[in-house]
Amino acid sequence: MSALNWHKLAETGKKRFEQSDEKERWEAALLGFVGTPYRWGSEVPEGADCSGAVCFALAAATGLARRMTAESLYRTVFTVQGPAIRGISALFFISRKEKHEGGILKPAGGIHHVAGIVAEGIAVNMSEPEGRLREISDLKRVYDRYGYDMVARGLSRRAWERFAYPVQLAKEFDPEFYPYFEGEPA
Helix, strand or coil: CCCCCHHHHHHHHHHHHHHCCHHHHHHHHHHCCECCEECCCCEECCEECHHHHHHHHHHHHHCEECCCCHHHHHHHHCCEEECCCCCCEEEEEEECCCEEECCEEECCCCEEEEEEEEECCEEEEEECCEEEEEEHHHHHHHHHHCCEEEEEEECCHHHHHHHCEEHHHHHHHCCCCHHHCCCCCC
16 A cells, blocks of 8 residues: 655645635535544634634634634624525524533523534534534434524624634634644734
8 A cells, every 4th residue: 555645635635725715615624623523612623612613614714713602603793694505604503491501501592502514404513522524404303302493594704804803813812723824923
């Protein structure tokens, strides 16, 4: 068996990624989380939580970065009703009753989870133990049993531009995030 030239493969992948549009970059970045261990509070390819994976994919797709919770993403930047056919979309899971999460009592109606949509009917779901590619209908069935409603929302690019900043500033907001993006911080 011959050894692969990983540098050449990475170079080819990088060129293809750079030539893609925003939605394709979003999908490619999210797909990179499939098989990645779930790690609460993290947002890098070696381990991430649900909102961390979405924030990383947004940064990779748009060149703009901001670490936000699932609740913040829903309330401020994923405000387009229904999935964006040509744009970036995510699923949000809304609790039908109060829930304890991480020692905190969260109210009914709160956003407790997010998954990035990568194709019609398909999402990348970051949950214990790792990120998985899932059919949206399956996610709806599973989360419904646990007392969640699910809604798909599209990204408001204008809102994202107001809340986020260039990835070159990522080192200032999260040092864990910075090594994954080229360029010096401003």
